[in-house]
Amino acid sequence: MNVGFIGTGSMGSLLIEAFISSDALSPSEITISNRTIAKAEALADRYPGMNVAYSNAEAALNMDYIFLCIKPHEFKQVVQDIQSSVHSDSIVVSITSPVLLSHLERELNCKVAKIIPSITNMVRSGATLCMYGDSMTEQDKSDLEQLFSFISEPIRIEESYTRIVSDLSSCGPAFFAFLLQQFVDAAVEETGIPRDGALQVAINMLHGTGLLLTEGGMTLEQIQQRVAVPGGITAKALYMLRQETEGIFNHLIRTTHTKYKDDLVKVSNAFCGEEVNGQ
Numbered sequence: 001m002n003v004g005f006i007g008t009g010s011m012g013s014l015l016i017e018a019f020i021s022s023d024a025l026s027p028s029e030i031t032i033s034n035r036t037i038a039k040a041e042a043l044a045d046r047y048p049g050m051n052v053a054y055s056n057a058e059a060a061l062n063m064d065y066i067f068l069c070i071k072p073h074e075f076k077q078v079v080q081d082i083q084s085s086v087h088s089d090s091i092v093v094s095i096t097s098p099v100l101l102s103h104l105e106r107e108l109n110c111k112v113a114k115i116i117p118s119i120t121n122m123v124r125s126g127a128t129l130c131m132y133g134d135s136m137t138e139q140d141k142s143d144l145e146q147l148f149s150f151i152s153e154p155i156r157i158e159e160s161y162t163r164i165v166s167d168l169s170s171c172g173p174a175f176f177a178f179l180l181q182q183f184v185d186a187a188v189e190e191t192g193i194p195r196d197g198a199l200q201v202a203i204n205m206l207h208g209t210g211l212l213l214t215e216g217g218m219t220l221e222q223i224q225q226r227v228a229v230p231g232g233i234t235a236k237a238l239y240m241l242r243q244e245t246e247g248i249f250n251h252l253i254r255t256t257h258t259k260y261k262d263d264l265v266k267v268s269n270a271f272c273g274e275e276v277n278g279q
């Protein structure tokens with residue numbers, strides 16, 4: 001297989017490293033390009049056999065898959081760069097939510113997909129959210145999902161739900177890391193417990209809670225019920241938590257969706273020269 005990665009920043013390099021460490025791809029199957037070429041060269045130095053391309057056009061030439069691991073505002077330029085390298089059987093994969101499949105289909109004479117990864121894919125965990133352009137066959141979809149199954153659970157979603165499912169799958173790790181950090185900081189502040197020890201206990205708790213949900217067959221409600229003994233300490237604290245956090249995640253979701261819509265308008269203007277009212 002020949003796979004091109006354009007953009008070797010945070011997510012591009014994470015995907016490359018996860019695919020290699022999971023034996024989904026060997027370094028010699030991978031060609032990378034990046035705006036700051038020294039970054040691509042440094043990555044390739046760590047994986048003998050990996051190819052560095054000195055232009056995006058070269059990174060897309062003769063590739064089965066071309067992953068675009070760049071930010072929304074960088075798409076228009078990169079799509080122009082690769083236009084003459086792709087052909088009807090190439091598959092271009094965007095990992096960015098506000099770039100629509102229709103934007104890519106409009107500019108590229110090839111098959112297109114959108115797959116939103118998550119930082120959890122670094123440890124071969126979490127989901128990847130899969131959406132496909134019209135020319136992707138069932139075989140193309142299952143081949144691509146087979147590749148992503150080495151590092152994640154690929155889940156097909158409707159493009160109209162991109163933002164909310166990305167909030168849960170891709171932004172979620174940052175949100176829950178933040179909440180855990182607040183919990184630990186408060187523990188230190190309120191009691192003087194050494195931070196390292198408190199953090200270790202909290203991390204173990206989060207890991208164990210995840211296992212209860214995935215392997216332990218427990219629901220979120222059951223976990224709360226089993227821990228909150230009636231009239232006990234947790235029950236009292238959960239009551240307080242419900243009062244104090246009411247509506248907080250509605251606010252969070254409205255915040256991500258507002259930013260998403262702003263980005264979508266900018267990307268649509270770049271691609272089509274017009275505004276769209278998309279989800």
Ligand SMILES: NC(=O)C1=CN([C@@H]2O[C@H](COP(=O)(O)OP(=O)(O)OC[C@H]3O[C@@H](n4cnc5c(N)ncnc54)[C@H](OP(=O)(O)O)[C@@H]3O)[C@@H](O)[C@H]2O)C=CC1
Nearest residue numbers: 007008009010011034035036069070071072074096117170
């Ligand atoms: N972080 C996450 O958990 C997730 C992120 N994403 C999406 O992934 C995308 C990339 O994010 P992230 O990796 O964090 O961003 P980074 O800024 O870390 O990486 C972007 C990379 O693209 C390179 N680049 C920019 N323009 C060009 C160009 N014209 N040609 C070639 N390379 C170029 C940059 O090069 P240079 O070295 O010069 O800066 C940089 O290395 C974003 O759209 C984000 O929404 C999706 C799911 C999860």
Ligand SMILES: O=C(O)[C@@H]1CCC=N1
Nearest residue numbers: 096097098166170171
């Ligand atoms: O919205 C996106 O494109 C992704 C999800 C997490 C960060 N960026």
